[in-house]
Amino acid sequence: MKTMQLKQFFKVTALALCLSTALPTFAAETKDEVVAVVDNSVILRSDLTQSIAEITHQFEKSNKQLPPQQYIEQQALEQLIIREAQLEQVKRYNIRPDENALNEAVLKVAKDSGSNSLEAFQQKLDKIAPNTYAGLRARIAEDLAINRLRQQVVTSRIKISDQDVKNFLNTPQGQALVGNQVHVLHIRVAGENANQVANQVKTELSNSNDIQAISKKYSVNGVQVDAADMGTRSLSDVPAELAARITTLQEGQTSELIESRDGVHILKLLERKSTQKKAIVPQYQTRHILIQPSEVISQDNAKQMINSLHTRLKNGEDFAVLAATFSNDPGSARDSGSLGWVSPGVMVPEFEAVMKSTPKGQISEPFQTQFGWHILQVTDTRDQDMTAEYQERMARQLLGERQFDAELDSWLRETRNNAFVEIKDPQLDRKQNKS
Template sequence: MKTQNLKQLFKATALALFISSSMPTFAAPTDQVIAVVGDRAILKSDLIQGMAEAAHQLQAQKKEVPPAQFLQRQILNQLIIQNAQLEQVKRYGLKIEEKTLNDAVLKVANQSGSSSLEAFQQKLDAMAPGTYEGLRNRISDDLLIQRLRQQQVMSRIKISDQDVENFLKSPEGQAAVGSQAHVIHVRISGENATELENTAKQIKAELNNSNDVKALEQKFSNDQVKVEGADMGFRPLSDIPAELSARVSTLNAGQTTDLIKAQDGIHILKLLERKGNEQKALVTQYETRHILIKPTEVVSPENAKQSIESIFNRLKAGGDFATLAATYSSDPGSARDGGSLGWVSPGMMVPEFDKVMQSIPTGEISQPFETQFGWHILQVQDVRKQDMTAEYQKRMARQILGERQFDSELDSWLRELRANTYVEIKDKSLDDTNNQAK
């Protein structure tokens, strides 16, 4: 088995092993530390367990299990990387919310045929006491490592406005946003290569002034050369073969491609017209202003609530919203503009704020409500439908470009993490462990 394939296998979460089989948990009677990673220890039983799980999964996939010495070094390296990441989790104080963890465990439970966490716990602990707790801890570690990677790796990814623009102009970008092209396609086929190319050059010249493919077929087809033309109409670039769509995406209306030589002849494409996806992203936006009272070291949550209620009563008595926002709001950015947040799209604010913003009638002042930032009063001054197609396309481009860079940045980050983490391998037979990060 190739090393890279084995690495890809080890990337998979160990959770699958619990739902695909009843793998035993190995615990050596006389366990020993085989490696130290920062303040964490890797036990011999950890290595044995990891090797058993990897071998089991390879066998289930009908793949060859590599030699034991090679496998143990790969597994040890994965355990070192995992523990190095968990050291970082501890350093940054990352936590997983109980609900998030329960949802993740329940998803595994459902996949294994259990409808509840209680039933799943009974099922696993019947195999061996403590199995459920062990699985839950492993899921928690998985989620924490995922969160760590998102924070650390995403901060390394840099995508400029020019990168986004270039991507949206590329064939891949055009296909991704649903751009459509009205194209004429001509194929010239025959046995004589020289005659074929000469005819193709003539047809390309004719296409500069004509879109009549039937006339071109009649004019240039003969015993040695067959000309077939078709008006393909408007179709998404994603529906055109990648090699051809790449040629079309660089054309301006009225231009033809160079001769495209293929096994079935020579192809020529002419772009008649281009248009974007007709489906617009129309979003309801709210012109919103708010007043925020935020608890601080000197303002208790109770005092913050009392303050916002006092301001609300003054507003109901005819107080000026902009003046009160400028005077009392804890949001300095909007306070300078009388509390104005400008035009706000759903999803831009925290859920509690979104819910009030989308439910309150235009012009009315909301009751005080609480979010993670403090106590708010808001007012929606106007509502509009806004075409956000361009913004959504740019956001999608950034997401695609970010995903494209993620793996390479993750690889670099893991290598740096491995190099900068204190690692001591106690078992001298494993001293030549492959130190590659992934």
């Protein structure tokens, strides 16, 4: 999801790059003035001119007929207003893109334009006009910050309950997601008195899998009974209206009559099987002691304290007692330092590396993470079947992606409506033009 949105940002930014050759012309021909005020920011005529050029370029590139110029201008301004409203929130929450992520994003645009390094890209752009590279980099930084804002705000608005996940996993899409396949017999009854004959066929099918014999027996007196063994296939390959009925069947069970325009359908589930490989995950029953630097405890003091505790553990003192007494991790300290069963990918990399390399029952050497200084002990290990948890996580992710666009549109409308906007040019004000 995030990658797709970034691609959209890169596409817009790359388009701006394509138009950057016209920037000096814009500066020369356009008298810069404020065309709109958005909260504490302003939109300049030059911003609007470039946005209009980008929209026009998009229409021309897709060989679509251009709308009226006034419509393009109003749409361009509206996009800028929504962008500025988001940037106001970026400032409010002090959101800044990671420098490495920014360099990667700029380099992506550079390579798309034929430059293999940021230095070459900068030289290329600044030949067009001074500070063109800096302006483009600033715009990409804004795009990344907006994207991060959207992820934080919109994701927090998405609510997916355990029941939502359960319901989804029972749908054909959910069954296909977890790798379920079904072997189904399918009979269609069409013609006069189709429902009456279909009831007889259903009874017969409940007691027999010989669909060809059933088809031959009941295809008389203007009634056509078509029968097919659908074989073993993913539920995603079954027509949606039929797949929905299959998910509720037990093996050997026949469906109720399914009426449609082309007749009455009856299904029988012969077998359900899963092609999903088991997600077997190694887990470590772990406990630790954390000494965290603070205004009172310096880095050196924290290291000295953890070394002292390590010596006391080596001399036979009780880990649980020392963890409860000295650990700065309140959650685990209340439980004698226990973190429970820990799966890979849960802890920060430094902690996980030590956890995996520490033999069961042994106490690790002191080590440092972003949280402070640690000692850990792995008290047990096991291989855990996490297939159900994996499937639920995949379902939550898919449901979240489905909701994201709708929540994003809703949030953008709210952001636009809640922003203070004053349009200086009456020709650009859609409300005035409507009245």
